[in-house]
Amino acid sequence: MAEPWDDYxxxxxxxxxxxxxxxxxxxxxxxxxxxxxxxKLVDEFPLPDExxxxxxxxx
Amino acid sequence: MTASAIAAAVATRKLSAKEATEAALSRIAARDGVLNAxxxxxxxxxxxxxxxxxxxxxxxxxxxxxxxxxFAVKNLFDVEGLPTRAxxxxxxxxxxxxxxxxxxARMEAAGAVLVGALNMGEYAYDFTGxxxxxxxxxxxxxxxxxxxxxxxxxxxxxxxxxVPIALGSDTNGSIRVPSSFCGIFGLKPTYGRLSRARSFPFxxxxxxxxxxxxxxxxxxxxxxxxxxxxxxxxxxxxxxxEPVSGLLSQxxxxxxxxxxxxxxxxxxxxxxxxxxARVAAAxxxxxxxxxxxxxxxxxxxxxxxxxxxxxxxxxxxxxxxHDFDPAVRDRLIAGAMIPAxxxxxxxxxRRWYRAKVLELFTSVDVLIAPATPCIAPKLGQATFMLxxxxxxxRANIGIHTQPISFIGLPVxxxxxxxxxxxxxxxxxxxxWCEHVALRVAHALQQRGVAAAPAPRGVLExxxxxx
Numbered sequence: 001m002a003e004p005w006d007d008y009x010x011x012x013x014x015x016x017x018x019x020x021x022x023x024x025x026x027x028x029x030x031x032x033x034x035x036x037x038x039x040k041l042v043d044e045f046p047l048p049d050e051x052x053x054x055x056x057x058x059x
Numbered sequence: 060m061t062a063s064a065i066a067a068a069v070a071t072r073k074l075s076a077k078e079a080t081e082a083a084l085s086r087i088a089a090r091d092g093v094l095n096a097x098x099x100x101x102x103x104x105x106x107x108x109x110x111x112x113x114x115x116x117x118x119x120x121x122x123x124x125x126x127x128x129x130f131a132v133k134n135l136f137d138v139e140g141l142p143t144r145a146x147x148x149x150x151x152x153x154x155x156x157x158x159x160x161x162x163x164a165r166m167e168a169a170g171a172v173l174v175g176a177l178n179m180g181e182y183a184y185d186f187t188g189x190x191x192x193x194x195x196x197x198x199x200x201x202x203x204x205x206x207x208x209x210x211x212x213x214x215x216x217x218x219x220x221x222v223p224i225a226l227g228s229d230t231n232g233s234i235r236v237p238s239s240f241c242g243i244f245g246l247k248p249t250y251g252r253l254s255r256a257r258s259f260p261f262x263x264x265x266x267x268x269x270x271x272x273x274x275x276x277x278x279x280x281x282x283x284x285x286x287x288x289x290x291x292x293x294x295x296x297x298x299x300x301e302p303v304s305g306l307l308s309q310x311x312x313x314x315x316x317x318x319x320x321x322x323x324x325x326x327x328x329x330x331x332x333x334x335x336a337r338v339a340a341a342x343x344x345x346x347x348x349x350x351x352x353x354x355x356x357x358x359x360x361x362x363x364x365x366x367x368x369x370x371x372x373x374x375x376x377x378x379x380x381h382d383f384d385p386a387v388r389d390r391l392i393a394g395a396m397i398p399a400x401x402x403x404x405x406x407x408x409r410r411w412y413r414a415k416v417l418e419l420f421t422s423v424d425v426l427i428a429p430a431t432p433c434i435a436p437k438l439g440q441a442t443f444m445l446x447x448x449x450x451x452x453r454a455n456i457g458i459h460t461q462p463i464s465f466i467g468l469p470v471x472x473x474x475x476x477x478x479x480x481x482x483x484x485x486x487x488x489x490x491w492c493e494h495v496a497l498r499v500a501h502a503l504q505q506r507g508v509a510a511a512p513a514p515r516g517v518l519e520x521x522x523x524x525x
Contacts, residue, residue: 012396017377024389031393034454035365038358039401042408045355053406054264054413054466 177212232460239483250467365394
């Protein structure tokens with residue numbers, strides 16, 4: 001049975017031209033799971049529409 | 060000998076730069092078989108530089124404040140003539156660097172002598188100091204333990220007494236973690252304070268460079284030598300150098316110091332809690348200050364790191380995936396798959412969090428926090444037990460450093476010499492106030508609370524002790 005993220009990993013891998021070998025898949029899946037949990041913590045935090053990103057570029 | 064003592068002896072002709080350099084090269088030859096801190100020893104270059112300094116002194120010319128002081132750099136700094144490997148196999152195919160990194164040039168302009176390049180975790184994406192290509196750098200107090208990453212060789216070389224000063228980088232904790240595990244002082248300055256020109260990047264939004272040393276005076280000497288604007292680094296400040304060496308002994312009267320609460324008081328082993336308690340007692344600090352959303356800040360730092368790292372390495376992931384450390388590769392591939400809006404939100408959250416923490420600094424000057432949740436784990440250790448819960452080691456080593464570097468605050472990691480292994484504490488100040496953190500670190504050193512213990516894991520003949 002395919003794991004929940006397998007289709008996503010395949011699709012994004014194709015979109016980015018990243019080779020993904022089957023042997024790497026469990027570790028990529030585990031890392032993606034952790035990274036998306038971290039990203040969710042950020043996503044859940046309400047920010048105003050006017051919030052500026054903290055970039056360092058200065059013209 | 061400390062860097063200050065070497066420089067004073069060389070300047071007054073009690074010791075030659077040649078002797079100081081040969082002594083460092085001998086220590087490296089004797090001890091690095093165990094520590095594996097060095098990936099390159101630049102003996103020929105070091106001897107030429109030392110001869111130049113000795114000739115200048117003989118000619119009556121003035122020499123810099125680091126005259127004859129041996130130092131080494133994490134191998135992500137460009138060293139003229141070496142390919143900048145950044146802990147990787149892939150980068151060894153790069154052309155040799157045409158020119159030294161800005162910070163190496165500034166250290167040498169102050170009279171310091173580069174003796175080599177140091178082991179590090181691959182592409183700095185590491186908290187352990189382990190490296191699949193070069194082998195792990197080892198802890199100088201127990202070679203069966205981690206040096207800490209990613210500047211593991213820097214921690215090992217200074218902790219092991221091979222050189223009095225080393226340079227490293229810190230994106231999420233990579234100066235403060237090895238400082239903690241190896242029992243030495245480390246300075247992660249304000250983001251943008253020190254030039255990163257001609258060093259190999261990891262996460263441009265979060266990358267900092269800084270020094271390691273065995274005393275606060277030496278840390279300040281190196282830091283002062285390296286300050287100043289540099290148009291070759293887009294993030295480097297245009298503020299003029301603000302030397303700190305003359306300010307270290309100022310009394311702490313009037314400084315408002317608090318203990319970072321919440322996130323910084325959880326997930327701690329007893330050693331980390333003990334180290335923070337010793338610092339708090341020495342400074343008579345009792346007030347606990349909640350840092351808002353620190354756990355979320357750590358999560359946002361994680362997201363920015365993994366995605367910017369993936370972007371940096373995308374072509375190498377496409378063309379040479381088998382030449383990466385598999386653990387680094389699989390993390391970076393996952394990082395490449397994080398949807399862009401979440402990264403933008405992490406950068407927006409960063410600005411929100413920065414504003415909240417800067418508000419705290421209107422009522423406090425210094426925050427005290429653990430540097431690592433634990434003493435150095437065993438090499439290869441994958442998990443530890445904390446409060447009855449089994450947790451992964453790698454993911455948790457940086458939980459207390461990440462929320463601080465995320466917004467570029469200056470931090471001195473001070474070593475608390477617990478037995479049998481030392482552990483560090485973060486002395487955190489407001490942006491551009493390195494001098495405040497260094498004054499507090501100096502006071503802790505003067506009171507005997509913070510000290511770099513002598514290395515016990517290596518003997519002069521290069522064999523392991525105990």
